Amino acid sequence: MTTILVTGGTGTLGRLVTERLRLQGHEVRVLSRHAQPYAVDLREGTGLDAAVAGVDTVVHCASSPRGGDEQAARNLIAAAREAGVPHLLYISIVGVDRVPMGYYRSKLAVEKLIEESGLGWTVLRTTQFHDLVATVFGALAKSPVLLYPAGVSDQPIAVAEVADRLAELAVAAPAGRVADLGGPEVRTFRELAQAYLRATGRRRPLVPLRLAGAAYRGFRAGGHLTPERAVGQGTFEEFLAERFGSKAEATR
Template sequence: MTSSILLTGGTGTLGRHVVPLLRGAGHDLRILSRQARPAAEGITYATGDLLADEGIEAAVDGAELVLHLAGSNKGDDEATRNLARAAARAGVRHLVTISVIGADQVPIGYFRAKLGAERAVEECGVPWTVLRAAQFHDLTLTAVRAMAKLPVLPAPGGLRLQPVDARDVAARLVELTGGEPAGRVADLAGPRVYPLAELARGYLRARGKRRPTLPVRVPGKAGRAYRAGDNLNLDADQGTRTWEEFLAERVN
């Protein structure tokens, strides 16, 4: 049996993969967007703003499931709290959201906001599922592109990532959305752990370029957390696509 789903972040990196999977499963979608958009087959759009708490009640009305993918550099905790409250008032039967591995370990604002968003979901009274994922290949590519523009490639000592393909995360989220509420499920990461400098060098090789490397040290509590691997989960479920495979598709 298919369900009516409200999707946030439906036009983002992850949402672009999630939407066709949900439609392929026969679900009708309502996508929350800050801008008005024309409807498509099986897809309608609701105009609203999660952080400003505008238009959420109307967007949630009638939805059986809510899949929350929207995120930003700040305010994710408050935006999620607004959505979760509206979902509870509307009687939504399952709220699914994406978070980040290390949300309760890495002492920087983005991770703290993600932890606050998790708590908002857990405490709202709607049956819930939370998936923590590693950094997406797409976001990793943005970071290493910026690094590669420098005349000398910085090599932050001890900073490692487990980049995961957004398509693998999308498939897992669609599976979870179609199932029963499961609380915190197993984390999802990529199949390999890389030093950040190795990821950047892989990008440079794919572009046929080279840069000299300069070791740097990430200072403070954040640096200690990354050197301790608090942003990693070596026991996480693993996606299938490697960084090298992603680069082969995206870089020429």
């Protein structure tokens, strides 16, 4: 039986990875700031040594757009080295090396720390989750007019499919940078917004908004997309149908 530590194990992705690995019969330790017995703030590192002791693989899902990922990774790598952990698996984002946005830069920096750690490592990049896209539209739809970034498309993927792939990689040998995992289709933000409004029964005028800055240019250029790796199966409409029920259209 393999012992696996999942950081961020109570989050949207980490919870599903944990479920899959336990169903396969592995011993899984869940690490988050509040999950006992491994309640650890990775940015501080207190208690981390006990969490990684005897672990065969660390699946590093913990991340925050509010900052601290690099320090968290340094602490995790140091503890994993000390414990002799054979494999560190990290989930990253397609385009972290092409879209100059702060959070993406941080994810790329963590990738490099892992690559240079001296540990056996695997990095998987995926496109954005359906859940995130729906959350963004939920916030934007609170206004009478739904503004969306002009000229930008997305390629959302089902988080369950990402969890399946991570669970597969967690019990395999370290593989370095593996092939990206992208959603089944590239869609414009307008199309995605229309699908969200239909699914939630809302009516909002859709207004494209041109933004400024290098990050917006990177998104307009499709730096966060991987159409050649459109291997996901679940569509955004299928996700919406499951989330919101009969209002959503299962197919376009």
